[in-house]
Amino acid sequence: MAASPTNTEIAEKLLRIRTLMEFAGEPFFKFMAYERAASAVQNAGPIPELIARGTLRELPGIGKTIAGRIEEICVGGTCAYLAELEERYPPTLMELLDVPGVGMKTATAMFEQLGVASLGDLEAALESGRITELPRLGKKSIENMRRGILAYKGRKARTPLGKALPLAREIIAFLRERTPADDLTTAGSVRRQELTVGDIDIVCTSDRPDDVVSAFVGWDAAEAVLAEGSTKASIWLAGGLQIDLRVLPRELYGNLLQHFTGSREHNIQLREYAVRKNLRVSENGIVDLESGRTIACRREEEVYSALGMAFIPAEMRLGMGEIEAALGGTLPAVVGVGDLRGDFHMHCTWSDGANSLEEMISAVAARGYAYHSISDHSWAQGTRTQYGLNASQLREQRAKVREIGERFGVRTLCSSEVDILPDGRLDFADDELAELDIVVASVHTATNISRDEMTARIIRACENPYVNVIGHPTGRMEAFAGFEFDYDAVFAAAARTGTALEIDGHPGRLDLSGPLIRRARDFGVTFTCDSDAHGVSQLENIAYAVGQARRGWVTKEEVLNARPMEDVLAFVAAKRG
């Protein structure tokens, strides 16, 4: 049997149905339903597990028809309806819509009137000049189309958060230095801490918006200017990443930030709710449709309070029930970076870190943590290039750790990121682990074993009385979806055995990620937010872990390293019995 499809694969199929339906001339609200459903699938826990428990239709925007199609896709990889649409339209037709500047109207006209059905066809039509036979396509539109094709070909897929966020900070620093802009803030998917982003959104306020916009489009790194208006501009960087800037008056900053933080689905739901209260919400303020009065919100919090709901943190704005929770007073108070008292996962030069034991501990102390642990790799019993510690090296390290910590005024715990072997045993014997203060256990090798074997492997690790944290539980990396296992079974085992699941802040991992965290919460799992730092400069990556925790609705009470030291020791002691 084929492996069950990932949420991303299911969402892509739904979007494909959506687009082909539009080509087929189906009604607007019918095909838009598939777009909303795709968004919900993307942000949900693993779909096959929701189906197994009969809770698929609890997702927003998924009713009887679409639920049926999703179940078909999960069983057979596709559904009859999609197959039928794909019969009628060539598979390459969708390439046209991926060209910036080409929308549905243009694509339909090109297909129906010129027989253009692929990117290659479009290039030929541009070359031969036949494209000018279509109405409303002048010189500039055609030039933009040529440029759009180049951008499409050179464009990478989505950009990882770990690359986008530093870039956003760079743009903001540039604008702060060179323009009369205030309130400069990253909005959009970067602010929401999505794992990957399609573009970067920056907002600011100014009483001289023209000066801000002209400096922005004149930035050295801008390869092309896509749009330049009086309050809004877009540029492309080399590689095709798009940056959008929006400037509004100071008194509208709250509305502006709310609007451009999204998500799209969140905003649609927010505005639909507002309309029912006779209020029209946009970046230009909230208009009371009865009195005609506009409410300008200086702060984002005022937008939500004007609508009669609790403030919703940016990371939670996915259109996945947060508005209902904010209205009902059941939105959890999510953990913040400032709530953390320590960090359980970091490496030094004893294994594969870049800084010495002393440098790491000193840097941790400088961050103001009460405690932390040094968790160098185990040596993995010869299964790979050995960069970890063996038992005697670990004992040697342990003899130094506490003394150095005391010198810098921080409680340094002795730990190990011990490998979980293929059968679920650990790389150190129990009596060796018993000498440590806390133990992180992770899968690094034999990642392609079967789903059942992987499930059993991780559960067995959870059942070891000395394992306190499962490090980066799914193995997700930028170009790897993570190994397959029964998430629900592992979450249940973690909760049952008093084993925490890590939210790893290394920007190449971000594992667990938001939707899985939210799923795990239902099982009563305890989490840790860790940096997985391999050098002092990476300790700040813990903020990415907190971002994912917030996307997963995690409170500080659910985070082990937001608790006092004695509670951490009690957590370890309780499992050892």
Place this chain on the structure above:
DNA sequence: GCCGTTTTCGGCCCGACTGTTTTCAGTCG
């Protein structure tokens, strides 16, 4: 196609910018 603290039928978010236009359609977010 989905959904409900006005509705199980009749609704369904909002606005900026561009290019080709004599007043607006198309695209995008």
